[in-house]
Amino acid sequence: MDIRRVAVLGAGRLGRGIAETAAGKGYDVVLFSQGAGGADAVARIEKSLDRKLAKWGITESEKRLILGRISYTQDLRELSNADLLIEATLDHMHIKRELLQTADQLCRPEVVFISASSTKKVTDLANEISRGDMLVGLHFIPPVPDVAVAELVRGARTGDHAVEVAKAFAQRLGKTVVEIAESSGLVNPRTLVAMINEAAYLVDEGVCEAADVDLILKSSWGMKQGPLEMADRLGLDLVLNWMEQLQMTFGPRYAPCPILRRYIREGRLGVKTRLGFLAYSEDDAVLTDDEGDKED
Amino acid sequence: MNIFVLNCGSSSLKYKLYAMENEQVLAEGRVERIGQENAIITHQSTGKEKVSNTMPILEHTVAIRECLNLLTHAEHGVIKNVNEIDAVGHRVVHGGESFSDSVLINERTKEILDSLAELAPLHNPANVTGIRAAEKIMPKTPQVAVFDTAFHSTIPPHAFLYAIPYSVYQRHKVRRYGFHGTSHKYVSQRAAEMMGRDIADLKIISCHLGNGASIAAIEGGKSVDTSMGFTPLEGLMMGTRSGDIDPGAIFYIMKKEGLSLHEIDSMLNKHSGLYGIAGVSDMRDIEKGIEEDDKLAKVAFNIYEYRIRKYIGSYVAAMNGVDAIVFTAGIGENTPALRTKLISHLPYLGISINEENNKKRGEDIEISTPDSRVKVFVIPTDEELVIARDTASLTS
Numbered sequence: 001m002d003i004r005r006v007a008v009l010g011a012g013r014l015g016r017g018i019a020e021t022a023a024g025k026g027y028d029v030v031l032f033s034q035g036a037g038g039a040d041a042v043a044r045i046e047k048s049l050d051r052k053l054a055k056w057g058i059t060e061s062e063k064r065l066i067l068g069r070i071s072y073t074q075d076l077r078e079l080s081n082a083d084l085l086i087e088a089t090l091d092h093m094h095i096k097r098e099l100l101q102t103a104d105q106l107c108r109p110e111v112v113f114i115s116a117s118s119t120k121k122v123t124d125l126a127n128e129i130s131r132g133d134m135l136v137g138l139h140f141i142p143p144v145p146d147v148a149v150a151e152l153v154r155g156a157r158t159g160d161h162a163v164e165v166a167k168a169f170a171q172r173l174g175k176t177v178v179e180i181a182e183s184s185g186l187v188n189p190r191t192l193v194a195m196i197n198e199a200a201y202l203v204d205e206g207v208c209e210a211a212d213v214d215l216i217l218k219s220s221w222g223m224k225q226g227p228l229e230m231a232d233r234l235g236l237d238l239v240l241n242w243m244e245q246l247q248m249t250f251g252p253r254y255a256p257c258p259i260l261r262r263y264i265r266e267g268r269l270g271v272k273t274r275l276g277f278l279a280y281s282e283d284d285a286v287l288t289d290d291e292g293d294k295e296d
Numbered sequence: 297m298n299i300f301v302l303n304c305g306s307s308s309l310k311y312k313l314y315a316m317e318n319e320q321v322l323a324e325g326r327v328e329r330i331g332q333e334n335a336i337i338t339h340q341s342t343g344k345e346k347v348s349n350t351m352p353i354l355e356h357t358v359a360i361r362e363c364l365n366l367l368t369h370a371e372h373g374v375i376k377n378v379n380e381i382d383a384v385g386h387r388v389v390h391g392g393e394s395f396s397d398s399v400l401i402n403e404r405t406k407e408i409l410d411s412l413a414e415l416a417p418l419h420n421p422a423n424v425t426g427i428r429a430a431e432k433i434m435p436k437t438p439q440v441a442v443f444d445t446a447f448h449s450t451i452p453p454h455a456f457l458y459a460i461p462y463s464v465y466q467r468h469k470v471r472r473y474g475f476h477g478t479s480h481k482y483v484s485q486r487a488a489e490m491m492g493r494d495i496a497d498l499k500i501i502s503c504h505l506g507n508g509a510s511i512a513a514i515e516g517g518k519s520v521d522t523s524m525g526f527t528p529l530e531g532l533m534m535g536t537r538s539g540d541i542d543p544g545a546i547f548y549i550m551k552k553e554g555l556s557l558h559e560i561d562s563m564l565n566k567h568s569g570l571y572g573i574a575g576v577s578d579m580r581d582i583e584k585g586i587e588e589d590d591k592l593a594k595v596a597f598n599i600y601e602y603r604i605r606k607y608i609g610s611y612v613a614a615m616n617g618v619d620a621i622v623f624t625a626g627i628g629e630n631t632p633a634l635r636t637k638l639i640s641h642l643p644y645l646g647i648s649i650n651e652e653n654n655k656k657r658g659e660d661i662e663i664s665t666p667d668s669r670v671k672v673f674v675i676p677t678d679e680e681l682v683i684a685r686d687t688a689s690l691t692s
Contacts, residue, residue: 002354026331055555056563146556 004028007082009099011041014116015088017144020045021173023069030082031072042072079106084169088116091241096120097128104129112165114138118189119245121182122155133159136166139186150175151186184249189242196239199227200257210277228277229286232270236263297692298380299684303387304356304426307331311363314684322374323367327359339366341374356429383438384430385687389419391443393469398446398686401427401439440687447477450518474522476504479677480512483624486660486675491620499615501608506625507535513611521614523607529564533603535577538568570596579627601637618670624677630657645670
């Protein structure tokens with residue numbers, strides 16, 4: 001089946017990123033979200049495109065073309081004409097179960113489902129729907145338009161056809177697809193949160209300030225962002241959620257550093273609140289003044 | 297002999313059907329938005345009404361089939377059936393070092409073309425898609441590939457090599473290839489005809505000034521240098537491309553603006569040139585801006601003219617002289633003010649301009665006065681005709 005219309009469930013950073021990338025490669029995208037924040041999803045995609053425009057990454061006409069291909073809906077019935085469905089909802093089983101089961105009823109039987117979840121197993125999600133053999137895991141890393149790799153996971157029931165469809169889709173988005181065995185946390189969240197957690201401990205123990213942790217690691221290993229800036233950009237609430245999910249599977253080695261919970265209690269969620277481990281300007285750039293470096 | 301010329305892009309194609317006995321265009325048309333439900337096909341047979349249809353065309357094979365349906369249509373067509381097409385000529389952007397001339401397509405040719413996709417990722421894969429689609433529909437009809445780069449294959453090493461480690465050329469074939477070769481070949485041959493001279497005895501500088509622009513030094517009918525290089529980004533200022541820039545400035549800009557490779561690539565290809573300076577990429581808008589006393593439009597025009605002038609000077613030096621200068625393509629053919637300004641800066645070549653002829657459009661015309669030491673021509677380019685001629689000569 002020729003894929004032209006892609007439905008994306010979830011209008012968070014991951015869902016918006018997938019929608020923006022797919023529209024940029026010529027797909028028509030329906031972005032679905034039940035959440036209150038979903039209504040401004042297209043406006044946030046436009047903001048993301050404006051940032052690219054300001055950096056000459058796209059042209060004004062390319063921006064208009066991409067936005068013209070994205071529609072937002074709260075009506076699940078609009079999934080019925082999708083050729084491919086991608087769920088990128090919050091990593092809570094009850095949310096995913098409900099949406100996938102509804103989508104299972106609404107979408108044509110030949111439509112492949114992709115789960116972008118990093119902590120929920122494809123096998124478990126597949127058990128919730130009738131088309132279990134058509135569900136495949138494909139984890140994109142935010143910011144989705146810029147990261148050139150995606151992790152692909154087969155569940156116990158995933159068929160070869162679904163894998164081929166997901167691979168072809170990811171490759172058309174310009175991603176190198178790496179297939180890995182099913183494991184909670186995949187490669188990225190699993191290794192990333194471990195590094196973030198250790199960096200958080202360095203700050204919590206007063207070994208050095210957040211900016212210095214990032215500076216040392218960036219300069220040492222050629223990283224574009226240090227782990228604490230990465231955490232801020234992902235959102236500290238998401239990082240904590242990942243750690244809690246991984247802790248359930250792997251035990252105490254994923255126990256979150258207390259500073260994470262403290263920041264979240266204080267409303268320091270990272271870039272989206274302009275303050276996390278570091279402070280951020282209105283255009284999401286790291287502020288280099290003392291305000292951003294101080295823990296409290 | 298009927299030749300079907302195809303120029304396939306990723307989501308569009310253009311075609312012309314020629315009767316080669318008198319090089320007459322029997323029909324021409326284009327398909328836009330291939331891959332979409334609302335693709336548009338426009339077709340016109342010579343002497344008949346233009347037709348335009350909107351329909352779902354999801355891939356190139358269907359697009360070509362629709363073109364052939366129109367060519368054989370009882371009312372709109374010009375041939376009775378597809379068998380009346382004797383050969384198909386395909387425009388292929390990049391022939392790399394493998395092709396120095398047009399070739400008859402076979403399995404080996406296609407393998408090489410596939411391997412060249414890396415050198416022209418935006419164009420070659422679409423060209424090859426067109427070849428495969430045409431073969432599928434007309435399996436017994438010979439297919440010929442005509443390359444934009446082929447005419448420049450005569451450029452000598454001292455002009456095609458960059459002064460970077462030689463191993464980079466050996467490993468990755470990074471060198472000047474040049475583009476618009478089919479156009480430079482056509483207009484230089486036509487200029488020689490208009491001069492009534494053998495091209496083997498002439499030194500010609502041809503200026504292909506479209507949205508993309510390049511200039512070529514042609515000695516004895518052979519390209520000896522051209523302004524576009526490894527990619528179409530090098531050389532003259534263009535509509536949205538920068539043309540020549542100090543590579544050191546690129547590193548500096550990337551650092552200061554925090555740009556990724558994609559962003560700097562996009563800046564130089566899509567946000568620079570006339571657009572980068574004046575905010576508009578169309579020379580007609582630049583001219584309008586000049587009329588309205590827009591300072592940046594004037595600056596953009598001056599840079600544009602100056603860059604061409606510098607290249608003309610360097611090619612006069614490279615060939616130790618010049619007999620004719622030719623202007624072609626959208627800006628080259630339709631901007632008399634640019635030609636006037638340019639020529640007014642070349643008194644050392646002994647050119648004087650015939651302003652009356654300089655204002656004429658749409659015809660092959662000499663715009664220099666009879667006493668000019670160097671002749672200047674405006675010649676509308678016809679790349680499709682060159683493709684048709686090459687195809688005919690390889691298949692007849």
